[in-house]
Amino acid sequence: MASLETWIGLRYLRAKKRNGFLSFITLISIAGISLGVMALIAVLAVMSGFQKEIRTQLLNVAPHAELGYYSPDYTKPWQDLRKIYAGNPEVVADAPYISDYALLANAGEVQGAQINGIDPVQEKKVVDYWQKMAGGSFDDLKPGESGIILGAELAKQLDAKVDDTITVITPSRDTNPENVEPQLQQFHVAGIIKTGVFEVDKGLALIHLQDAQELYQMGNRISGIRLKLAHPLEAAAFTGSLNLPRDRDNAVWVRDWTLSSNSFFATVEFQKKMMFVILTLIIAVAAFNLVSTLVMAVTDKQADIAILRTLGLSPGGVMRVFIVQGMVAGFFGTLFGVIIGVLFGNYIGTVLGFFEKTFDFKLINSQIYFIDYLPSDVNLPDVLTVAAFSLFLSFVATLYPSWRAAKTRPAEALRYE
Numbered sequence: 001m002a003s004l005e006t007w008i009g010l011r012y013l014r015a016k017k018r019n020g021f022l023s024f025i026t027l028i029s030i031a032g033i034s035l036g037v038m039a040l041i042a043v044l045a046v047m048s049g050f051q052k053e054i055r056t057q058l059l060n061v062a063p064h065a066e067l068g069y070y071s072p073d074y075t076k077p078w079q080d081l082r083k084i085y086a087g088n089p090e091v092v093a094d095a096p097y098i099s100d101y102a103l104l105a106n107a108g109e110v111q112g113a114q115i116n117g118i119d120p121v122q123e124k125k126v127v128d129y130w131q132k133m134a135g136g137s138f139d140d141l142k143p144g145e146s147g148i149i150l151g152a153e154l155a156k157q158l159d160a161k162v163d164d165t166i167t168v169i170t171p172s173r174d175t176n177p178e179n180v181e182p183q184l185q186q187f188h189v190a191g192i193i194k195t196g197v198f199e200v201d202k203g204l205a206l207i208h209l210q211d212a213q214e215l216y217q218m219g220n221r222i223s224g225i226r227l228k229l230a231h232p233l234e235a236a237a238f239t240g241s242l243n244l245p246r247d248r249d250n251a252v253w254v255r256d257w258t259l260s261s262n263s264f265f266a267t268v269e270f271q272k273k274m275m276f277v278i279l280t281l282i283i284a285v286a287a288f289n290l291v292s293t294l295v296m297a298v299t300d301k302q303a304d305i306a307i308l309r310t311l312g313l314s315p316g317g318v319m320r321v322f323i324v325q326g327m328v329a330g331f332f333g334t335l336f337g338v339i340i341g342v343l344f345g346n347y348i349g350t351v352l353g354f355f356e357k358t359f360d361f362k363l364i365n366s367q368i369y370f371i372d373y374l375p376s377d378v379n380l381p382d383v384l385t386v387a388a389f390s391l392f393l394s395f396v397a398t399l400y401p402s403w404r405a406a407k408t409r410p411a412e413a414l415r416y417e
Helices: 004-013 020-061 078-085 120-126 152-158 198-203 209-215 232-241 262-287 289-300 302-310 315-359 380-406
Strands: 065-069 091-106 109-118 133-136 147-151 165-170 183-193 204-208 224-229 252-256
Touching: 020 262, 020 289, 020 315, 020 380, 065 078, 065 232, 078 091, 078 224, 091 120, 091 152, 091 209, 109 120, 109 152, 109 165, 109 209, 120 224, 147 152, 147 198, 152 183, 152 198, 183 204, 198 204, 204 209, 224 232, 232 252, 262 289, 262 380, 289 315, 289 380, 302 315, 315 380
Parallel strands: 109 204, 147 183
Antiparallel strands: 065 224, 065 252, 091 109, 091 165, 091 224, 133 183, 147 204, 165 183
16 A cells, blocks of 8 residues: 555646646656657667677678787798687687788779788688678689689779779889889789678778788798687687797787777767766756756645644655655656657667658768668667666655755745635
8 A cells, every 4th residue: 555645746746727737847847858768768779789780790791809920930830820729619710811901903093902811711611701792702712813802892993893804013022122113913803792891891802812922922821810709799808818829939919809999899889978978968957847846836735735744744754745746757757768769769770761761861871880771779778777867867856845845834834824
């Protein structure tokens, strides 16, 4: 059974002819809280979805971890690197690679790119972009045939198509200062990949591992080994657990995907926190509208408060009456905001897509945001945090009016009644 204070507080919420305006103001406060909660949940859902989608895209096209020798003239066979993680159940697959920079030229266009020498058979086990061929075949990279696979954006900038011949320009490897002319080698375009990640498609250039060793005069050496992990989100813990050799000539470096993308994800996380703070202020403004509502309610109920006091209700009981009244409004405002916010957060991408199609415009540019649609991911911890903040602010907003009601003096309040 509800307490007396709860019953009175709920009764005060019901509209009557005499206090219909107060009930209207209460509804406005509830609507304001709902709007703030809804906006905050929707924005956090979009930012979480964006972060999750970009992470998924990157993990599909980038290795989860890499390791290699520090010295370019290491003496041990590169296969010895596999001994470092041999038998580790976290490693699903590995693939050797060579990575260096070059200029690509075709039809009067010149673009810089990072040339990656790979073993197609092993590379397929580590990354998934080989499944996204827009032309040609990933298996057409064969040793000694000077084939190259380009990212879709890079191919577009070079005006290159499958079976076209392009020129790869690399710096001279000759130590003689008189022979500084760059090396030029012809490669035929064996395929074009469209990963959907603009930065990758713009800089992706793949050749066979043996062709890369010849192009960069590396002999049997490689740049490193790419690893695919069973739990990529725990890549940092995996790399930290490896026992790496530290001898001077064969010291090994290791890095994971979180290091190469750390600045991007740190920026997104910072923006998410800032948006939380900013949009929480909207909820605060709406919650503190309850202050004015309850102050007017206290003024309107002076006689009622005085009678309750003379009947033996304590000042604390009077406070609880108005705290209940304010918290019920805050609760329903939060509840409606959570329901609408979760629904809107889940379908905001569909809603935006409808308006883009209807009015023929594009809000998200894939060249800037990696993707061309609006992702969303409603996280339960985010929703609970927003709801908790909203209820807390609603409670704080009830304290002053409730305290003021408790200070009412029965004799003065009933003097003119």
